[in-house]
Amino acid sequence: MQRLNKYLAHAGVGSRRHCDKLIAAGRVKVDGVRVTEMGLKIDPAAHQIAVDDQPVKAEKLVYWAVNKPVGHLCTNHDPAGRPRAVDLLPHVEQRVYTVGRLDEGSDGLLLMTNDGDLAMGLTHPRYGVPKTYYALVAGRPTDEDLQKLLDGVWLSDGKVKAKSAKRFKTQGTGTWLRVVLTEGKNREIRRMLAKQGHKVMRLKRVAIGPVKLDKLPKGKARRISEDELKDLKAFVAKSQEKIAAARARASGGRPPPE
Numbered sequence: 499m500q501r502l503n504k505y506l507a508h509a510g511v512g513s514r515r516h517c518d519k520l521i522a523a524g525r526v527k528v529d530g531v532r533v534t535e536m537g538l539k540i541d542p543a544a545h546q547i548a549v550d551d552q553p554v555k556a557e558k559l560v561y562w563a564v565n566k567p568v569g570h571l572c573t574n575h576d577p578a579g580r581p582r583a584v585d586l587l588p589h590v591e592q593r594v595y596t597v598g599r600l601d602e603g604s605d606g607l608l609l610m611t612n613d614g615d616l617a618m619g620l621t622h623p624r625y626g627v628p629k630t631y632y633a634l635v636a637g638r639p640t641d642e643d644l645q646k647l648l649d650g651v652w653l654s655d656g657k658v659k660a661k662s663a664k665r666f667k668t669q670g671t672g673t674w675l676r677v678v679l680t681e682g683k684n685r686e687i688r689r690m691l692a693k694q695g696h697k698v699m700r701l702k703r704v705a706i707g708p709v710k711l712d713k714l715p716k717g718k719a720r721r722i723s724e725d726e727l728k729d730l731k732a733f734v735a736k737s738q739e740k741i742a743a744a745r746a747r748a749s750g751g752r753p754p755p756e
Contacts, residue, residue, distance in 0.1 A: 499539040502526065502547070507614020510557040510593040511549055513621070514614050525550050557592045557612055561722040564608045565714045572599040572608065583608055587719055597621060597706075598629075601685055606631075606703035607711040609722070619734035620706070626680040626737060627730075628661060630705035633675045633687055635696040639665065643694045647677070651690045658686055672699060707733050 506517040506526070517526075524532050527548045528540055540547065547554045566572075570581045574595055583596055587610060597609040598621045611617055620627050650659035662678040673696075677687055688698045704711045708729035714720055722730075 499541055502528070502533070502538045502540050503536065504615070505540060505542055505547065505556075506549070506554060507618075508556060508559070509547075509554045510612030510614075511554060512595055512614060513617045515618065517614065520549060527551070559613045560590065560592050560594060560611060561613065561616075561727055562587060562590065562594065562610045562719050563709055563711075563714065563722050564610055564719040565711060565716050566600055566605055566608045567716050568603055568605045571602055572596040583610065586717055599684075600703060601688075601701075604701040604703065605716065606701075607706055607709065607714075608703075609706055609709065610719075616731065616734065619738070620730065624737075624741060625734055627707050627733060628678050628680055628705075629703060629707075631677045631679070631687055632700075632702045632704055633677055633691065633698050634669060634672050634700040635675060635691055635698050636672055637696050638668075638673055639675065639691075639694065639696050643696065644675075646694060647690055651693050653683070653686075653689050653693070655683060658683055658690060660690070 503514045503517040503521060506512070506520070507514045511517055511520070518536055520526050521534060521536060521538075524534055526533055528538070528545050530546070530548075542556065564583060564586050566583050566586070570583045570586070572583050574582065574584050574593075576582055583600075584594065587594060592612045594610045594612050595617070597611060597617045600606065600608060609620065619625050644663045644665070647660040647663040650657045658681055660677050661680050662676070664676050665673055666676050667674045675691075679686060683689075687701060691698050709722060709726050
């Protein structure tokens with residue numbers, strides 16, 4: 499037996515969080531019966547599962563790295579018909595989706611997969627997967643400005659901080675920064691630097707954990723290597739172990755409830 503949301507995620511429908519929303523909205527049926535119970539367990543071999551009346555079948559898990567150009571959206575559905583990151587993978591048969599997001603005005607590395615479990619582990623802030631960005635900002639950020647990024651900046655949705663922030667070259671009146679984040683709030687770097695008075699003129703993501711953009715051409719994709727995938731999964735697993743250990747210590751050594 500398997501939880502319905504986990505089965506849907508493994509089938510490439512979306513992340514577990516997205517699948518929970520589909521279940522809650524009554525868009526999922528088991529043997530023709532609409533279900534809304536989050537924790538429902540099913541037998542994939544015995545039950546027929548459908549989303550929006552479309553049968554769901556387990557897919558082979560695939561993992562791709564994409565160099566997203568500016569102007570492409572990180573969504574699988576856009577009523578306006580604008581370019582999407584998924585459009586860069588027309589040769590991929592599986593229903594893949596982006597792991598996290600890059601805003602429309604940013605470019606660089608995206609991971610795309612139909613593995614909902616790994617996607618959740620890579621995007622949830624509690625797992626702290628480092629994401630490396632190059633940001634071209636207006637002006638000359640001072641040491642004090644960079645230290646503020648490390649100490650934390652208050653935004654409308656809470657306090658955020660960078661794991662690392664360094665200058666590495668100038669360009670005209672602007673400065674290129676290398677910034678590493680372990681969170682994933684909307685337009686986080688742009689808002690953090692705007693608070694310091696430095697507008698971001700270009701933002702490019704160059705690495706997610708062990709996966710690097712390197713020389714992947716803009717608009718192109720490559721399969722994530724076995725070693726990269728192994729390292730990604732190991733990072734998530736190690737973070738999960740640390741969180742579980744911290745919870746055990748907080749509860750006096752008692753195992754967390756099922």
